[in-house]
Amino acid sequence: xxxxxxxxxxxxxxxxxxxxxxxxxxxxxxxxxxxxxxxxxxxxxxxxxxxxxxxxxxxxxxxxxxxxxxxxxxxxxxxxxxxxxxxxxxxxxxxxxxxxxxxxxxxxxxxxxxxxxxxxxxxxxxxxxxxxxxxxxxxxxxxxxxxxxxxx
Amino acid sequence: xxxxxxxxxxxxxxxxxxxxxxxxxxxxxxxxxxxxxxxxxxxxxxxxxxxxxxxxxxxxxxxxxxxxxxxxxxxxxxxxxxxxxxxxxxxxxxxxxxxxxxxxxxxxxxxxxxxxxxxxxxxxxxxxxxxxxxxxxxxxxxxxxxxxxxxxxxxxxxxxxxxxxxxxxxxxxxxxxxxxxxxxxxxxxxxxxxxxxxxxxxxxxxxxxxxxxxxxxxxx
Numbered sequence: 001x002x003x004x005x006x007x008x009x010x011x012x013x014x015x016x017x018x019x020x021x022x023x024x025x026x027x028x029x030x031x032x033x034x035x036x037x038x039x040x041x042x043x044x045x046x047x048x049x050x051x052x053x054x055x056x057x058x059x060x061x062x063x064x065x066x067x068x069x070x071x072x073x074x075x076x077x078x079x080x081x082x083x084x085x086x087x088x089x090x091x092x093x094x095x096x097x098x099x100x101x102x103x104x105x106x107x108x109x110x111x112x113x114x115x116x117x118x119x120x121x122x123x124x125x126x127x128x129x130x131x132x133x134x135x136x137x138x139x140x141x142x143x144x145x146x147x148x149x150x151x152x
Numbered sequence: 153x154x155x156x157x158x159x160x161x162x163x164x165x166x167x168x169x170x171x172x173x174x175x176x177x178x179x180x181x182x183x184x185x186x187x188x189x190x191x192x193x194x195x196x197x198x199x200x201x202x203x204x205x206x207x208x209x210x211x212x213x214x215x216x217x218x219x220x221x222x223x224x225x226x227x228x229x230x231x232x233x234x235x236x237x238x239x240x241x242x243x244x245x246x247x248x249x250x251x252x253x254x255x256x257x258x259x260x261x262x263x264x265x266x267x268x269x270x271x272x273x274x275x276x277x278x279x280x281x282x283x284x285x286x287x288x289x290x291x292x293x294x295x296x297x298x299x300x301x302x303x304x305x306x307x308x309x310x311x312x313x314x315x316x317x318x319x320x321x322x323x324x325x326x327x328x329x330x331x332x333x334x335x336x337x338x339x340x341x342x343x344x345x346x347x348x349x350x351x352x353x354x355x356x357x358x359x360x361x362x363x364x365x366x367x368x369x370x371x372x
Contacts, residue, residue, distance in 0.1 A: 035354065039357045066177070069177065071173070071174060071177070100226070148170040
């Protein structure tokens, strides 16, 4: 494994870890806390807000686990891109509409980040994910995908 | 002599194994999360009752609400107005108890909780809280809100020497910290969080949906 590949692996694991922490925190805490966050973005009907609050944390956690372990990488990377793309849209519309959000609610009580900071962070992660997908061979190093394909 | 396994069968075995491993990972993750949630819930203590001065409404009401509040929280101020109007429209329907949950992001959250608790010691909790919420925008922007709270206490005819002494008492800090700890143990991490007949809801939108639901149930 060369230096370039190791950077891709580290980035993959970091983003995977971030999704794991984010998803796990929302799942372990009562779902009503994340529901309140979703309601704050004033985008969906009450029914869809409820569904979102219950489903998104699981998507985050599972995506994070599979990304970290490097399993089904092409699919998981595309799913991660969709996830972060939708986060950017949601936070972006909140900023445009000047909604009264003091923090994004993305990581529960672990980290408090204002919405504009989250938008910047999500944009950076989106770009990194796109690079990981474009360079899938390097991203595949030290992954379960690599193991099952008979690669190192 | 045994034939070497074909490349095709080795590939299908690995593909099957990959699916099996994926299934195991998903199952293990679900079980891990479920286990942690169950474990936390098992060791969770119930909500301790609040003393009378911080409660209002009908103690025998079918709808018992415990609210974890930060007096510098704008959403709590809005929730307070909503609940006040709701209780006026539907007298006897709700018994409301307030508990302290000052948030670290609000620099005057702890101080306002302290003053509110000392107001409760003089049975002036609700008049004080009403004013604190109504004038929240005014005092939140001060670097030092002490003069505001002192002036407010004088307007509400507090016993000022008793208030000064109360603000130095260790038990006030203990009450605020105990309720914050209790709230955290129940999974509270933002305000306002309400426990309506032990069902947790966060924010005014969920509060109003739950109250409307309970109201329509009662009317049936």
